[in-house]
Structures are given as C-alpha cells and as structure tokens.
Amino acid sequence: MSHAQYGTSYGTPSPAPAPEPGEHFPRQSTGPEPADAPRPVGGRAQARRAARRRKSGPERPDSLRRLLPQALVVAFLAGGTSAFVANDKAVQLTVDGKARTLHTFADDVGELLADEDVDFGTHDIVAPTANTALASGDEIAVRYGRPVKLTLDGERREVWTTARTVDGALRQLGVRAEGAYLSASRSKRIDRGGLDLDVRTERTVTVMADGRERTVRTNAATVREAVEESGVSLHGQDTTSVAPGSFPRDGQTITVMRISGRKEVREEPIPFDVRRVQDPTQFSGTEVVERPGHQGTRRVTYALRTVNGVKQKPRRVKSEVVREPQTRIVKVGTKQPPDSVAGADGLNWGGLAQCESGGRPNAVDGSGTYGGLYQFDTQTWQSLGGQGRPQDAPAQEQTYRAKKLYVQRGASPWPHCGARL
Numbered sequence: 001m002s003h004a005q006y007g008t009s010y011g012t013p014s015p016a017p018a019p020e021p022g023e024h025f026p027r028q029s030t031g032p033e034p035a036d037a038p039r040p041v042g043g044r045a046q047a048r049r050a051a052r053r054r055k056s057g058p059e060r061p062d063s064l065r066r067l068l069p070q071a072l073v074v075a076f077l078a079g080g081t082s083a084f085v086a087n088d089k090a091v092q093l094t095v096d097g098k099a100r101t102l103h104t105f106a107d108d109v110g111e112l113l114a115d116e117d118v119d120f121g122t123h124d125i126v127a128p129t130a131n132t133a134l135a136s137g138d139e140i141a142v143r144y145g146r147p148v149k150l151t152l153d154g155e156r157r158e159v160w161t162t163a164r165t166v167d168g169a170l171r172q173l174g175v176r177a178e179g180a181y182l183s184a185s186r187s188k189r190i191d192r193g194g195l196d197l198d199v200r201t202e203r204t205v206t207v208m209a210d211g212r213e214r215t216v217r218t219n220a221a222t223v224r225e226a227v228e229e230s231g232v233s234l235h236g237q238d239t240t241s242v243a244p245g246s247f248p249r250d251g252q253t254i255t256v257m258r259i260s261g262r263k264e265v266r267e268e269p270i271p272f273d274v275r276r277v278q279d280p281t282q283f284s285g286t287e288v289v290e291r292p293g294h295q296g297t298r299r300v301t302y303a304l305r306t307v308n309g310v311k312q313k314p315r316r317v318k319s320e321v322v323r324e325p326q327t328r329i330v331k332v333g334t335k336q337p338p339d340s341v342a343g344a345d346g347l348n349w350g351g352l353a354q355c356e357s358g359g360r361p362n363a364v365d366g367s368g369t370y371g372g373l374y375q376f377d378t379q380t381w382q383s384l385g386g387q388g389r390p391q392d393a394p395a396q397e398q399t400y401r402a403k404k405l406y407v408q409r410g411a412s413p414w415p416h417c418g419a420r421l
Helices: 003-010 043-054 062-067 069-087 109-115 166-173 223-229 349-357 378-383 395-409
Strands: 089-095 098-104 125-127 139-143 146-152 155-161 195-200 203-209 212-218 253-257 259-270 274-283 287-291 296-307 315-323 328-335
Touching (some): 146 166, 212 223, 259 315
Parallel strands (some): 203 253, 274 328
Antiparallel strands (some): 089 098
16 A cells, blocks of 8 residues: 555545546455465465455444445445554565565465465575464564585585575584685675585694604695695605505604515426326336426516615515426336246345345446446346446335346346345
C-alpha cells in the first residue's frame, strides 16, 4: 500500500477513485471466491481478512443503507485501512551480505523468505530461525554455506563456511594463519561454488647434518624444502631419514645422510650339477666319469655405498650368465664281481697290497702313472677289462684284476713286492 493510502486512513476521507474495469480494492470482495482462487497479495493476514468478509451476516435493510450510505463506506474503508496498517511490517532482510528494507504481511521468518523466493539448505544460516514470528523493525539475515576443500598441513578434507572471504573462513574454521602459507590471499572472495585452499602453518623442525644441529621455523611443503631453508643442501645421492617428499611435522627431527657410491662388477662361479647313471657293465662299487663337469660364470654388478662415512653392505643390482655350467655324468656299476680266479686264489694279496700302496685303494704314486692297491698303470688296467682308472675302482675289483694279471704274467709286474705273494 502506498503512503497516499496511509494518509486517507488517518485524515479526512476523500472520495475513492473510480475503479478500472475488472479492478477491486485490496479489501473489497465481489462475492465468495472459489476454492482454487489464487492467494491474495499480502500473505496470511490478508487471506484471513478475506475469510472474515465471506463469513459476514445477511445484508442490512434497504432503508438503513439509504440512510447511511456514505458513513458506512467511510467506516468500512477506515477500519480496513487500520487493519492493513497493523499487519504490514517494515523489516530489513540481508541475504549473503546484501541488505534491503521491505514491507511484508508475513507472520514469520520462513513465510517472508518463501514470499521473497529465498531458498536455504542445511549448510546455510538463517537468523533468527525460520519459525520466529515477525515484528516491524526486525532484521533477518541469510548466510549461504560455501564448500571449501581445505588442505591443512598436508591433510585434505572438505568443510563448509558461511564466510565470504578467505580471511573470514579461516577465522570461522579456527585455523591459525599467522606466519602460514596460503594458496589464496586473505581478501579473496569465496563464491557459492566454493574454493580449494592450501594452508601450511608455521612449524619447528630440527635438521641434523654434517655433525651440526639446526632448528628452523618453516611452513615448507616438503622435508626437502625444510632442509634447504635450514641452509643445508642435498647433492648427488644424499637423502634424509624421512622421505624427502613427505610433509614436515612440528617438532620433527630430520637427519641428512651424505651418500657416496659406485658400482663394481664381479665374475662369480656357477657350480655344476652331478648326474649319476647306473651301468650294468661295470662292477658294483665302480664309478666312472663319463663326462667331466665344468663350472659356469656369472657377471654380477654391485652397488657400493658409504653413508656418512660408513660402508654399507653391497647391494646386487644386476646379474647375467656369461657361461652356462656343464653337468658331470658319472656311470655307477651295478655288476657283481667274481670272487676268485683259478690259479691265483690262496695267495697273500693283502701282503702285496700293503707293500705296493700301504693298503690304500685310492693310492697314486708320485709320478701319477700308477694307482690303486696294486699300482696298476691305466693301460694295463683297461687291458684286464677295467674302466677308467684303477684307483677309482673298488678294492674287490682291483684284487680281481690283479689275480687275472698274475695268471697271465706271474709276479713279474711287481718286481719289488711280488715276493710277498
């Protein structure tokens, strides 16, 4: 309602202007309204007044209306205007920092916000609350929530704030920002879409390097940065006791490790395998090497490191086979040897063996030519049916071969010890 209308309520009534075709005064009605009629402008108060008009009693007699037509109209308009003024409230509404003064017929804060198309959610603040009754002169504030993806000292989380600037958000969230690193200026505005904010507060760290201790105040993002701020440089393979890329914590002690290193290549033997094959043509207990084994060779690269002057255990970093090993193949006899040779049994073979080799089946003379209990040379041994070398054959087979030699040649093969027979 305009101020001109207020004036007609409190001063001398003036004739009402003629309505435009189809126009009605705010507090007049042409008859009962249908149930689905739109809500009158002015909120719940005007709706209640319209309902009272519909409940009014039967019309006055025509004579009374003829007597007091002008007085009745004046009284009606004056009373309606007084009720209208009584329910109209002047309030101040501030939405996200923007204030305006308005007149409303709303009964409470929630109705006012609905009339003004002001939506709010769980992260928004409405003060006073939505169900608070309204009175003229009230101040209503709506502050919208804003999501902030906050990384505080390396820990990331999402929080909500109704502050409109970074500085206000920090105060609202209780973040100590003195001396801190901020990824955005404190005066930066936060729109309703939110903001990514990285905050690194000032911390105390101690750096141990080159026999000295250094304590610094820092808001560095990594251990490496904190070390460099202490005046210590990392070179080459140097590192720290905690990962250089990790976040430095308040009160943390960081040790710098000076590392020097080199690589060393070594050739290492690869042992060969031994494969044994049964041979029924050889006497039991006889083993003959059919193919000798050979070691292989492996080339290995080691990293040698010295940390703060102390040598570390070599670390293998690379290995390659230069030569494959060759398996040794050994034939193992399974044939049972005969116990006697006609014409040679009953002789003192133990005495002959003791004289020739000291009774040792694997004995070899100083020249390497003769071997075994009876000191056969390899050619004679193999001519008697033996395999390999005599010193590799079992004692029983050696005695058997010696008996066969005696039958062929007598004691002459043993010129010095043959008399023992």
